[in-house]
Amino acid sequence: MKLTVKTLDKNSSLDRENSACLVVAVTTDNRQSNFVSDLDQLSGGSISELIESGDISGELGKTTFLYQLPNVVGNSSKKYRLLFVGCGKKGEFNSSKAKQIIQATVKELIAKKIQTASCDLLTVDPTVSYTVARQFAEITGELTYRFDQFKSKRDDAIALDEITLIITDQDCVKEASEGLKHGEIIARAISATKDLANMPANICNANYLAEQGRSLTKTYSSLNVSCFGEDELAKLGMNAYLAVGRGSQNESIMTVLTYHGAADKNAKPYVLVGKGLTFDSGGISIKPAAGMDEMKYDMCGAATVYGVMQAIAELKLPINIVGVMAGCENMPDGNAYRPGDILTTMSGTTVEVMNTDAEGRLVLCDTLTFVDRYNPEVVIDMATLTGACIIALGHHYTGVMGNDDNLITDLITASKDADDKAWSLPIDDDFQKQIESTCADIMNASGRDGGTITAACFLSRFTSKYRWAHLDIAGTAWRSGASKGATGRPVALLVQYLLNQST
Numbered sequence: 165m166k167l168t169v170k171t172l173d174k175n176s177s178l179d180r181e182n183s184a185c186l187v188v189a190v191t192t193d194n195r196q197s198n199f200v201s202d203l204d205q206l207s208g209g210s211i212s213e214l215i216e217s218g219d220i221s222g223e224l225g226k227t228t229f230l231y232q233l234p235n236v237v238g239n240s241s242k243k244y245r246l247l248f249v250g251c252g253k254k255g256e257f258n259s260s261k262a263k264q265i266i267q268a269t270v271k272e273l274i275a276k277k278i279q280t281a282s283c284d285l286l287t288v289d290p291t292v293s294y295t296v297a298r299q300f301a302e303i304t305g306e307l308t309y310r311f312d313q314f315k316s317k318r319d320d321a322i323a324l325d326e327i328t329l330i331i332t333d334q335d336c337v338k339e340a341s342e343g344l345k346h347g348e349i350i351a352r353a354i355s356a357t358k359d360l361a362n363m364p365a366n367i368c369n370a371n372y373l374a375e376q377g378r379s380l381t382k383t384y385s386s387l388n389v390s391c392f393g394e395d396e397l398a399k400l401g402m403n404a405y406l407a408v409g410r411g412s413q414n415e416s417i418m419t420v421l422t423y424h425g426a427a428d429k430n431a432k433p434y435v436l437v438g439k440g441l442t443f444d445s446g447g448i449s450i451k452p453a454a455g456m457d458e459m460k461y462d463m464c465g466a467a468t469v470y471g472v473m474q475a476i477a478e479l480k481l482p483i484n485i486v487g488v489m490a491g492c493e494n495m496p497d498g499n500a501y502r503p504g505d506i507l508t509t510m511s512g513t514t515v516e517v518m519n520t521d522a523e524g525r526l527v528l529c530d531t532l533t534f535v536d537r538y539n540p541e542v543v544i545d546m547a548t549l550t551g552a553c554i555i556a557l558g559h560h561y562t563g564v565m566g567n568d569d570n571l572i573t574d575l576i577t578a579s580k581d582a583d584d585k586a587w588s589l590p591i592d593d594d595f596q597k598q599i600e601s602t603c604a605d606i607m608n609a610s611g612r613d614g615g616t617i618t619a620a621c622f623l624s625r626f627t628s629k630y631r632w633a634h635l636d637i638a639g640t641a642w643r644s645g646a647s648k649g650a651t652g653r654p655v656a657l658l659v660q661y662l663l664n665q666s667t
């Protein structure tokens with residue numbers, strides 16, 4: 165799928181384009197672009213008639229498909245197909261409306277099996293050209309993604325392979341091209357994250373995560389990798405992490421990717437930590453059967469790290485970044501850890517295991533202790549950590565918690581910029597009391613009340629040395645049911661945060 169920006173003079177005609185389909189913006193207030201008037205003239209006024217009669221609607225997101233309008237002929241003298249897209253009132257265009265319009269457009273192009281299209285949407289309001297171009301790339305990425313490699317009969321191939329964005333305002337070319345570049349990189353990163361996250365646990369174990377990390381460094385020379393298997397984790401004293409993986413036949417492996425983009429090679433890095441439970445059965449505190457298949461997605465935090473590292477390498481951001489995929493599998497077994505066990509974490513803090521299904525925080529707490537060695541600027545962890553987060557924020561918002569208000573604000577700003585929603589939850593001392601244990605320093609699970617927050621409180625006991633934020637992506641990282649699959653969230657949020665930090 166190729167996306168390009170092309171400048172055309174306001175007075176030139178869309179009729180000279182090579183594409184099989186012309187996508188034309190129409191508004192409700194009859195202030196149509198020169199392209200529309202032009203096509204109208206060519207067709208002897210049929211377009212204005214159709215607008216007048218209401219058959220072509222300028223209403224937001226409405227699409228009208230026309231085939232063979234009289235005299236409107238493409239370069240190859242084949243007749244064009246025309247897709248009119250309603251953009252609402254001209255002066256009231258903005259990025260969220262743009263999203264609706266682009267979604268409607270791309271869905272229609274796919275449904276009608278169009279191969280090439282030229283789009284006149286940037287002329288409605290050139291001031292949002294960065295956003296519109298970026299959204300085009302992200303939305304086509306989203307709508308053309310397939311995970312069908314395990315199907316004997318693959319889904320129908322998507323015909324769409326080229327979209328040209330027509331722009332008339334010379335001043336906006338730079339923004340549009342930049343938007344397109346960012347959008348394409350983010351879309352590729354999201355697809356990479358989805359591919360990794362959708363991979364089933366019989367293939368995607370911690371070693372598979374490590375292999376994927378290694379192969380990323382082969383593609384991008386700016387990335388380096390090091391892997392820590394069970395022997396190394398034991399030497400480091402990461403006993404909580406190891407306890408979780410003890411019931412599994414698959415080795416626990418922590419994969420660390422590093423990227424040096426800052427002029428100062430020793431500049432403090434942004435550290436990303438992803439929960440990488442390649443399968444979470446619950447362990448001895450086993451989960452109910454219904455929906456357990458979805459626990460292959462319990463490594464979506466790690467998959468996010470993978471996608472973000474790829475995006476950063478492609479964007480060549482001038483900062484240093486460390487990305488950790490904390491790979492592990494939680495299984496019941498004779499050797500598995502049990503409720504009641506007391507674990508001594510890498511930091512020395514002891515943990516009473518109340519529930520072996522609260523395993524994510526055990527893997528993360530040692531990883532969060534480990535990353536202090538990088539002298540981080542900030543540490544952000546991503547984890548499908550609590551079912552309670554779905555109760556609190558549904559499937560729309562990622563939960564944000566942490567020990568630094570500025571960092572939390574920056575993440576929420578980035579989430580708005582990138583349209584990858586996130587919302588903050590409080591983690592004050594009132595909640596901290598809930599995780600105190602009678603026989604160890606803390607316990608790993610404590611009742612249902614405020615479950616997302618008490619999980620973050622647990623992590624906060626291991627992050628006091630640096631600025632830290634935690635993203636609970638339990639509700640946002642994948643979809644269930646008929647459209648089951650990874651969403652690639654919060655890749656866009658994090659790439660946006662790092663872009664914002666780099667300028």
Ligand code: BES
Nearest residue numbers: 519521522524548549550551552609638
């Ligand atoms: N990976 C799960 C959280 C989860 C559950 C995410 C369902 C998305 C959908 C996590 O390891 C877990 O099992 N958490 C427990 C914690 C509890 C035992 C304190 C939970 O949320 O029930």
Ligand code: MN
Nearest residue numbers: 444521522523
């Ligand atoms: Mn669990």
Ligand code: ZN
Nearest residue numbers: 441444462524
């Ligand atoms: Zn889990």
